Amino acid sequence: MRSREAQASQDAVAARGHPLAEVFFRLVESRDGDKVLDQAIMVSWDLVGVRPGILEKVRDHVKPRLPDFEIGKLIINATHTHNAPVTLEGRYTLPESGVMKPAEYVQFMIGRVGEAVVEAWQKRRVGKVGWGQGQAVVPQNRRAVYADGTARMYGATNTQEFRGIEGYEDHNLDVLFFWDEKDQLLATAINVACPSQEAEGGLSIHADFWHPVREMLRQRHGKDLFVLGWAGAGGDQTSRPMYRKTAEARMRKLRGLTPLEEVARRIVAGWEEAYQGARQDIRSDAVLRHGVQEIELPYRKVTEAEAAEARQQAARYAEDPAQRWNYRWHQGVVERYEAQQAGTEGNFKMELHALRLGDVAVATNTFELYTDYGVQIKARSPAVQTFVIQLTGSGGYLPSERAVRGGGYGAVIQSSRIGPDGGQVLVERTLEAIKGLWPPVK
Structure with missing residues (x-):
């Protein structure tokens, strides 16, 4: 078995000249001679979330052009930059002129994304793959807990009532690497258990910390290196500290870095750790298996x-x-309450992807998934490394049980369609899907 690979990027600039977003693709296909064994197209898009209809429209655009690709195996994830274009109608008050409206932007980008996917797929070629792990202090739990048992996202920590930070932080940096037949590094996918919202606002449109990450890696490893950003289970995380802020700002100033560059520095340092190991174990025969299924999760009761x-x-x-x-x-x-009372709410349906690439597992979900769930999946997975990719849709926050007890934004009912019961179902179904890609343990 050999793998065939391709990659592409799309930097969307509208006719009005405004830079809108970057999109990066990774395409993998395994073959035994001329027989296709499995396939995947993975799109990383600098958006806050993949709103309903976007994935379907991209698939509809691509499907007639790629008859040899199983269209349900095309995945889109958002990096969750808060400085992305708006793709949701009717949610915000926008200027009447001078900017692209959400529907216009979505239509514009779907064409560009679709064409880039088609071109990359048609140019795929034999390649190699590797994986590694580093460490990067990027995710920092953003929920402060107080003496009365309540919790608050970005809550004050310099108060007498402050008692601690609510949850765990996953500082593991999981990385995939892709080479050509001559061992030239072509692309990399970086899984950070944190959304890219260091800036979290402002009037400029950008990819947040993923932009300096890409720039730094290209300076070191070639200007054509493709970098996919995969946000891991980090619904309760931020890249900004909840305390020791003055000390961090001082060190950043001494290094001569902006906040975005400081986060990128940490990610790139962890990436280099992973790369030094992975380059000693480059695989040309890694198995690729890709399972797709629709699962149902119970709604959180109002x-x-x-x-x-x-x-x-x-x-x-x-x-x-x-x-x-x-x-x-x-x-x-x-x-939601009215549907619940009428008995018409049903269950939340989610498309779940589970992939095996060599010794690595990759699993997707549509939520801003709290880190506790990602840790459960990683701890119980049979893979050497497990990548959890969130925001392959826009399912909202999926808080942990302790977060729901503490309340606050990100854990209250307004923030969350699925609660801890549904989160546990998600964990179990994800692990079933991952374990199904490995031979049963005897």
């Missing part, structure tokens, strides 16, 4: 008290166009 509070808040914002986001945030809970 209590009567939660529904009443949400109804009151929705009414408060209903008539103010500038508060459209807040209105929808609360009104969504009301609608």
Whole structure:
């Protein structure tokens, strides 16, 4: 068996001249002679989330052009930069002129992404693969816990009531590497258990810390190196410290780095650790298996008290166009409660991808998944290394049980369609899918 690989990128610049987003692709196919054994196309897009309809539209664009590809094995993940273009209609108040509206941007990018995927697939060639692990202090839990048992995202830590940080931080950096037949490094995929929201706002559009990561790696390993950013289970994480902020700012200043460059420095250092090991174990015969299935997760139950509070808040914002986001945030809970009471809510359906590439497992989910769930999956996986990729859709936060007890943004009912019960189902179904890619243990 040999693998065939390709990669491509797309830097979207609209006719108006505004840089919009970068998109990176990795395509892998395993063959035995002329027989195709399995396939995958993985797209990393600098967006806050993959909103409903985007994946389907890209697949529809690509499918007639690639009759030899199983279209359900095309995956898109978002890096969760908060400085991405808006792709969701009716959520924000936008200028009437001078900018691309969400639907216009989505249509514009789908064409460009689709064409780049087709071109890359048609140019795929025999290659090699490797994997490694480094360490990078990038994810830092962003939920402060207080004496009364409550928790708050980005809550103050310099107060007498502060008692600690809520959860674990996964500083492992999991990396895939792809070479051509002559061992020339072509592409890499980096799994960081943290969203790329160091900047988390402002008026400029950019990829957050992934941009300096790509720039630094290209300076060292060639200007044509393709870098896929994979956000791991980091719904409760940030790259910014919750305390010791002054000390970190001082060291960053002494190094002459911006906040984005400091995060990139850490990722690149961990990447180099992984690369030094992986380059000693380059594989040309790694097995590729790719399973796709739709799973169902139970919705988080809305209590009567939660529904009443949400109804009151929705009414408060209903008539103010500038508060459209807040209105929808609360009104969504009301609608969920009504469906729950009517018995029409059903289950949440999610497309789950599980891949085996040599000794590595890769599993996807559509959520801003709290780190506890990612740790469970990694700890129980049969793979040497397990990559968990979040935000292959826009399922919202999936908080841990302790986070729900503490409350606060990211854990309250408005933030979360799926709760800890559904999170545990996700863990079990993901592990079943991963284990199915390995021979049963005797």
